[in-house]
Amino acid sequence: MAEFTICFLKKGDYILLLNRDKPQWMGAWNGVGGKIEQDETPLAGALREIKEETGITVEDITYKGKITWTDGVVNYGCMYAFIAELPESFTFETPIKVAEGILDWKELTWIFHPENVGIADLKYYLPTMLNETANYDYIFTYQDKKLVNISSAPIEQTSTV
Numbered sequence: 001m002a003e004f005t006i007c008f009l010k011k012g013d014y015i016l017l018l019n020r021d022k023p024q025w026m027g028a029w030n031g032v033g034g035k036i037e038q039d040e041t042p043l044a045g046a047l048r049e050i051k052e053e054t055g056i057t058v059e060d061i062t063y064k065g066k067i068t069w070t071d072g073v074v075n076y077g078c079m080y081a082f083i084a085e086l087p088e089s090f091t092f093e094t095p096i097k098v099a100e101g102i103l104d105w106k107e108l109t110w111i112f113h114p115e116n117v118g119i120a121d122l123k124y125y126l127p128t129m130l131n132e133t134a135n136y137d138y139i140f141t142y143q144d145k146k147l148v149n150i151s152s153a154p155i156e157q158t159s160t161v
């Protein structure tokens, strides 16, 4: 089962999102992240992808839960989600073109606007991750490439990755 990370770099009411040049979520705004390498922990993978895709070294990063993709029978992949808080004094000029696409700071109200058709499926899990200290295991069920069901259950508060 392929394992990925998805990371949200947050500064105040803004999140640094990536509009990807390639699948998955090609052309849509999403967190940064990628495939976890062999013998790499999810946290190490998240820190590596953040550095590779943005050049930023984060210090304050928190594991926020796991999203598993299933067809209802077989789990075919998952991603570990992280939020990294950046201090108000941190500066990173955007928009900026990087190897994977375009990085830009996006305001939370823009990201979660009901008319916004340009974002990945983060509206289903990111609000809870931003607002709650509890972590959840999310199960996303796809049929014919369409998301047909989402369920979530709390993860042990002490869980680390």
Ligand SMILES: Nc1nc2c([nH]c(=O)n2[C@H]2C[C@H](O)[C@@H](COP(=O)(O)OP(=O)(O)OP(=O)(O)O)O2)c(=O)[nH]1
Pocket (backbone or CB within 6 Å): 004, 005, 006, 007, 023, 024, 025, 030, 031, 032, 033, 034, 035, 036, 069, 077, 079, 120, 121
């Ligand atoms: N595979 C997959 N990734 C997803 C989905 N939804 C979602 O937000 N993602 C995220 C997880 C990763 O942050 C990103 C996909 O990463 P990627 O395939 O570009 O991985 P990578 O950077 O290691 O790519 P590569 O160098 O191996 O081509 O998209 C999904 O449904 N499937």
